[in-house]
Amino acid sequence: MTQSRGRARFGILVPFTNTNLEPDMALLTPKGVSMHFARLGGYDQDEIPDADQMHGLGAADLDEPLRLLQGVRPDVILYGCTSATLTHGPAFDRELAERIKAESGAETVTAAGALVHALRTLGVTRIGFASPYVSKINDMAVEFLAKTGFETVARSEVGEELDNYGQGEMDPRAVYELSLAANHQEAEVIVLSCTDMRSVETIARLEAELDKPVISSNQAMVFQAMQLAGIKEPLAGYGQLLEGRLP
DSSP: OOOOSSSEEEEEEEETTOOSHHHHHHHHOOTTEEEEEEEEOSSOTTSOOOHHHHHHHHHSOOHHHHHHHGGGOOSEEEEOOSHHHHTTOHHHHHHHHHHHHHHHOSEEEEHHHHHHHHHHHHTOOEEEEEOSSOHHHHHHHHHHHHHTTOEEEEEEOOSSOOOHHHHHHOOHHHHHHHHHTTOOTTOSEEEEOOTTSOOGGGHHHHHHHHSSOEEEHHHHHHHHHHHHTTOOSOOTTSOHHHHTOOO
């Protein structure tokens, strides 16, 4: 029987319209870890999740969801929206993680920060970037990554403005095609940004097809959270990063 608790508790802050972060975490749960969720507001579910909406989410008051999440005394807290801090920049992302840690006493991971941590762990500098975001957020994401030391040599976009539910409704085949379009001979790794995009299910297939690592927001968050919790065993089936096949 799989051990489902007793080793560590991960608390996850998730945007209230996100439908895929929780299922992904069910797939990615390490042995002995329990996952606990609290939902975030700060944006309009009926508006396109553009730069202004995601900027608002990043700046939203965390006091109540964080207070509720602290009720389970998590060992690590994961801030589960990538674009909310991509739209503010690296300094904001770091400061948010530090503030959550100071208020909760738990180690803290942000989705955007976890992507940076994963890329640094892999020792790469040139990336292909794919997301379901609007173009302006992709511009901000490329700038964010540039400021943290990574050059985007190729990027792919959906080509239409998806609403809050449209991002999560992309099926794995659509995510796979979007990811392939971000590949480039100079890209050392493919980055799949968005905690509500069904990237986790495509990672292994993409790595086999492209013969290079693939990093997703949710996979990267779990990787960093496991390190912070002192969990060293590989997690099979979801890419080189979690399987420990590192340079």
